[in-house]
Amino acid sequence: MTKKLICVDLDGTLLNSNNEISKETKKVIYEVMNKGHKMAIITGRDYYSSIHVARELFKGSTSGILSSSNGAHVFDLCSNKVIYEHKINSDVLKDLMDFSKSIGIDYMLYKDNKIMIEKIDTYDVDLIHQKNKIEVLLVKDLKDWVGDGLNKIILSANPEKIIGNYEKIKEKYNKIINPVRSMPQFIDCIPYGINKGVSMGEIGRYYGIGMEDTISFGDGDNDIEMIVKAGCGVSMKNGSLNLKKMADFICLTNDNDGIADFLENYVINS
Incomplete structure (x- = not known):
């Protein structure tokens, strides 16, 4: 066999x-x-x-x-x-956060068995917690939590804004990150390749x-x-x-x- x-x-x-x-x-x-x-x-x-x-x-x-x-x-x-x-290195993550914020896109990340967000009104926190079985934590600045890099960061906005900015993100971070359209309202950013x-x-x-x-x-x-x-x-x-x-x-x-x-x-x- x-x-x-x-x-x-x-x-x-x-x-x-x-x-x-x-x-x-x-x-x-x-x-x-x-x-x-x-x-x-x-x-x-x-x-x-x-x-x-x-x-x-x-x-x-x-x-x-x-x-x-x-x-x-x-x-x-x-x-x-x-x-x-x-991992995506910390400098790239911080730059991506700044760029996302400049075009009106929010982001969240996973760290230490928690989902971390900066804006509680952007997400359905109860749904996220129910699906993922982990705590959702509101923090002031996610840049303080990137450490030496992360496997993934998730960009989040309404589907129209995601569609309108996906190519911009892909072009700006060409051969640096791999942006994946996981759901209409999300872009999962993982290391290039x-x-x-x-x-x-x-x-x-x-x-x-x-x-x-x-x-x-x-x-x-x-x-x-x-x-x-x-x-x-x-x-x-x-x-x-x-x-x-x-x-x-x-x-x-x-x-x-x-x-x-x-x-x-x-x-x-x-």
């Missing part, structure tokens, strides 16, 4: 609309891992807002990887170690598994690189049109156990 590396996105993919991993999906994933295949979560979420999901999925397992911030931070849950990390496909390659090398033996699942445009790079790239039925065009297969939706159904048919029973 050829050992596979199976990489899954979180929101809209592994998680259903109730922000949960279904019992059926868990059952099938455990069966796949018990056969010796490797699993990794690769998400746009920050480490602090995704580690609780990874711990739930990989509880009792002998392997399990969480790649967060679109691949900027890669953590092995079994060895409890960061195996790859990529980093994406989910790059992270999948790093995880494959870590496990000694080639890209021809990878299966990836996603639903959004920030999943395109890992869908294209994988030996078998699978879009959820609820995925974006762009992603579906690039995928090898389209599985059932995240609310209909799409990952479980595909793995049962193409990995367990093949």
